[in-house]
Amino acid sequence: MNTILICDDEKDIVNALRIYLEAEGYNTVLAYNGLEAIEKVKENNIELCLMDIMMPLCDGITAMAKIREFSNIPIILLTAKSENTDKILGLNVGADDYVTKPFNPVELMARVRSQLRRYTKLGGSKSEKSDSYIIGNIELNDNSKQVAVDGEIISLTPTEFEILKLLMQNAGTVLSPSEIYRRVWNDEAYGGEGTVAVHIRHIREKIEINPAEPRYLKVVWAHGYKMERDGMK
Amino acid sequence: MKLREVLGLKITAVIFSYISVLILVISLFSVAVMGYYKFYFSSEKIVTEEILTDMAESESYYIHNLLDEKMELAKYYKDKNVYFCVTNLKTGEILETNYKDQPYIAEASTVYGEYIEEEFAREDGVTAFRDKLINEYQVDVFVAKNMTKSDLFSVVKKIISVGYTLRYYLVFIALISLAVFIFTVCYLFCAAGHIKFGKIKRNFIDRIPLDILTALLTGIFLAVFVIVIEYSYNFDEIGLAMIMYVPCSALYFVVLGYCLSIATRIKTKTLFKNNVLYIVFKKIMKYIKIIWDSVWYIFSNLALAYKTVIAIIAVCFAEFLFCLIFGLATSIIFSEYYMPYAVIFGLILVNSVLVLAVLYIAVILQNIKSGGERIARGDLDYKIDTRFMFGDFKKFAMSLNNINEGLQSAINEKMKSERFKTELITNVSHDIKTPLTSIVNYVDLLKKEKIESAEAKKYIDVLDRQSIRLKKLVEDLMDASKVSTGNISVELTKCDAGVLLNQALAEFEEKLNKANIKTVVVMPEQSVKILADGRHLWRVFDNLLNNICKYALENTRAYIDLKVIDKKAVILFRNISKYELNVSAEDLMERFVRGDTSRNTEGSGLGLSIAKSLVELQNGNMELFIDGDLFKAEITFDVID
Numbered sequence: 001m002n003t004i005l006i007c008d009d010e011k012d013i014v015n016a017l018r019i020y021l022e023a024e025g026y027n028t029v030l031a032y033n034g035l036e037a038i039e040k041v042k043e044n045n046i047e048l049c050l051m052d053i054m055m056p057l058c059d060g061i062t063a064m065a066k067i068r069e070f071s072n073i074p075i076i077l078l079t080a081k082s083e084n085t086d087k088i089l090g091l092n093v094g095a096d097d098y099v100t101k102p103f104n105p106v107e108l109m110a111r112v113r114s115q116l117r118r119y120t121k122l123g124g125s126k127s128e129k130s131d132s133y134i135i136g137n138i139e140l141n142d143n144s145k146q147v148a149v150d151g152e153i154i155s156l157t158p159t160e161f162e163i164l165k166l167l168m169q170n171a172g173t174v175l176s177p178s179e180i181y182r183r184v185w186n187d188e189a190y191g192g193e194g195t196v197a198v199h200i201r202h203i204r205e206k207i208e209i210n211p212a213e214p215r216y217l218k219v220v221w222a223h224g225y226k227m228e229r230d231g232m233k
Numbered sequence: 234m235k236l237r238e239v240l241g242l243k244i245t246a247v248i249f250s251y252i253s254v255l256i257l258v259i260s261l262f263s264v265a266v267m268g269y270y271k272f273y274f275s276s277e278k279i280v281t282e283e284i285l286t287d288m289a290e291s292e293s294y295y296i297h298n299l300l301d302e303k304m305e306l307a308k309y310y311k312d313k314n315v316y317f318c319v320t321n322l323k324t325g326e327i328l329e330t331n332y333k334d335q336p337y338i339a340e341a342s343t344v345y346g347e348y349i350e351e352e353f354a355r356e357d358g359v360t361a362f363r364d365k366l367i368n369e370y371q372v373d374v375f376v377a378k379n380m381t382k383s384d385l386f387s388v389v390k391k392i393i394s395v396g397y398t399l400r401y402y403l404v405f406i407a408l409i410s411l412a413v414f415i416f417t418v419c420y421l422f423c424a425a426g427h428i429k430f431g432k433i434k435r436n437f438i439d440r441i442p443l444d445i446l447t448a449l450l451t452g453i454f455l456a457v458f459v460i461v462i463e464y465s466y467n468f469d470e471i472g473l474a475m476i477m478y479v480p481c482s483a484l485y486f487v488v489l490g491y492c493l494s495i496a497t498r499i500k501t502k503t504l505f506k507n508n509v510l511y512i513v514f515k516k517i518m519k520y521i522k523i524i525w526d527s528v529w530y531i532f533s534n535l536a537l538a539y540k541t542v543i544a545i546i547a548v549c550f551a552e553f554l555f556c557l558i559f560g561l562a563t564s565i566i567f568s569e570y571y572m573p574y575a576v577i578f579g580l581i582l583v584n585s586v587l588v589l590a591v592l593y594i595a596v597i598l599q600n601i602k603s604g605g606e607r608i609a610r611g612d613l614d615y616k617i618d619t620r621f622m623f624g625d626f627k628k629f630a631m632s633l634n635n636i637n638e639g640l641q642s643a644i645n646e647k648m649k650s651e652r653f654k655t656e657l658i659t660n661v662s663h664d665i666k667t668p669l670t671s672i673v674n675y676v677d678l679l680k681k682e683k684i685e686s687a688e689a690k691k692y693i694d695v696l697d698r699q700s701i702r703l704k705k706l707v708e709d710l711m712d713a714s715k716v717s718t719g720n721i722s723v724e725l726t727k728c729d730a731g732v733l734l735n736q737a738l739a740e741f742e743e744k745l746n747k748a749n750i751k752t753v754v755v756m757p758e759q760s761v762k763i764l765a766d767g768r769h770l771w772r773v774f775d776n777l778l779n780n781i782c783k784y785a786l787e788n789t790r791a792y793i794d795l796k797v798i799d800k801k802a803v804i805l806f807r808n809i810s811k812y813e814l815n816v817s818a819e820d821l822m823e824r825f826v827r828g829d830t831s832r833n834t835e836g837s838g839l840g841l842s843i844a845k846s847l848v849e850l851q852n853g854n855m856e857l858f859i860d861g862d863l864f865k866a867e868i869t870f871d872v873i874d
Contacts, residue, residue, distance in 0.1 A: 010667050010670075010671065012671040012675070013667070013670055013671055013674065016671065016674035016675060016678060017674075019678055020674075020678075023681075054663050080662055080663040080666040080667060080670075101666040101667065101669070101670040102666055102669040102670040102672075102673045102674075102704050103670065103673075104673075105673075105674055105677050105678075176729070176732060177732055177735060177736075190758075191758070193731070193732065193735045194735045194738060194739065194754070196735075197735045197736045197738065197739030197740075198739040198742055200739065201739045201740055201742070219736060219771075220767065221728075221733055221736060221767030221768055221770065221771040222728035222729055222730070222732055222733035222736075222765065222767035222770060222771070223728065223729065223732065223767060224732065
């Protein structure tokens, strides 16, 4: 199975994460500061890294930057900071995902799974078909009318499928509810925007690990919705 | 101990200087006399002859006098080195003599007689009178070559021979005594005022005001010399010299002391200060200054308008005076004809000076104005240059600069405390969240363990529920502190309030259904644009809708309206409370105040407080109203086009 590095200065948290990850069947390597983490990544065949930000000796951001010099393994940041600037900084330096403390173990496991699947299985194994759209771990096939998240087929209603398709076709662009309505229902909205919002929430519940903090289908509050171009990155 | 501090040495120096002056005067006098008698140009013989001839001449006059008094000449000249021969010139008869062809070195012959008045006819025939010598006789005086007796002649001859030998030494002595004098006086000047331990101190005399001292000494000496000169005819040359010697020596000491006193005064910097005139002048100046200061005080404390009036009057008066003087001067020096031209020229001159002054003031005002504008624009580093300003302008510019400094320090202070707050929040957040993470994780792990006891399972459920609640509470607390301290970035963009409301309602659809609350939404057909930060406004709606889910009575309707009233977007949330609302609307908005006094539902009591702070950060307004069980929240924003 995959080997995962857990790095946090709080031993109890490292231990809890180890229990969760080993219960899922992963091998674990433990580190208690940034310098140790860099060493462990060099020494072992690590495939994913869980990293705290605020640590003694060498903080998580610095350690991550160092690791990025020689490795492109997925790194998930564990952070007590919830300021947006910290999130952006982490992602710019090269984090693949982040969870804020105190995190939900189930959600963290789902994110670990998702990142590992991307890291180990992605790489052009699935051919680019003209009628299929791939964003991150989401694959939408227009022919078979199927959507797969992390390789698992999920069931969407026809309206939800159309909305998702529209958003994936326009990845990176903010679409307003009335525009989505017009293009999916082929009709003027006349107060139907509320319906769009509800549908989108349903889609998020099906494709996102944590619908309140979506990775793919982002709510741009007061403007509309947008599909990220490539997941977290 | 330094040399200049030894009292004995000083006294010695004074004495030496006195002696050297004395020797100097005597030797110089001697040299002068010898120079007069050509000691340095002729042989001793000639000099002796000349002097003795002079003496013989005066001796002959003396003999002539003695003849008149019918004294016995032979008896008188028995003990002298002089021979005489008196011959009647008419008869050739020798009247009296003791000369018997003895050898002589100097000789003088003079003719004496009786003068009578004689009548005679002048060439023009007028009869006049003239003196005529009758009974003429000749007095021959011979100075003996071998002076066997001691008298004035032998003494003079000896002095001449000694003086001739010493004639060059005396010059030398004069020079040496001059050197000694200069040296001792220099030493005394250096040492003046120096007492022990390197201190310079004034003595009794140095404390007397200089002008008084000078006047006193001058007066005393003038008196003494007047008295001396008054009685001088009673004495011969030597007697006079003897008498003059005492006051002259005293004068020397006094002048020396006076000069030394001046030296001390210069050293102690009291030369000018220690004068009665100076003290009096200073006193007068002090009173003048007091008067001037009080006048200036009155002037400077006058209102600007009065100052201006006085300044204008002063300027007019000065102008008038200047022109008057200028014109009068012209008419006196040149001609009255030029007077009007002179007055006009004077006016032009004065007014050009005035124009320059006004321009100067205008430039100052311009500087103050532009400086004030820069400060108002927030350029806190700017300082108005007050170097070339004066009076009220300078004061004004300086107070502007002070305002700037005050603002600057206030801003620095504020920025410092803001940074401190941000850091505190970040660190506290980290320190609380780390143990909380462990709690949440281990409770979760406990849940997964196989536990037999049903009670234990119940307890774990409580732990689970409460830890999640704690987590929510901590997050709310962090948000509340961030929002209330303004430690949150707000990016105001053009937002569609209707879209946001729809999005928020969609998020809450399920939750509201679960709570059995029906929503009635009323919003206008056209979109309502407001200036807000979508993320923060969502948080506000999130909190308000959460409140509805938690505190609205089941099976009732919640009314949510979006209206535009007077260019204002009003968003209304209304619902019927589940609990009796016995708190005021203001209290509800306070932190940690909740609608249920028993506090048995989940919630931190921070939601409304955070919502209000967030709305205000986006320049909106939020108000709560309670009417019985009706709870109403009203958010207002300005509508933008």
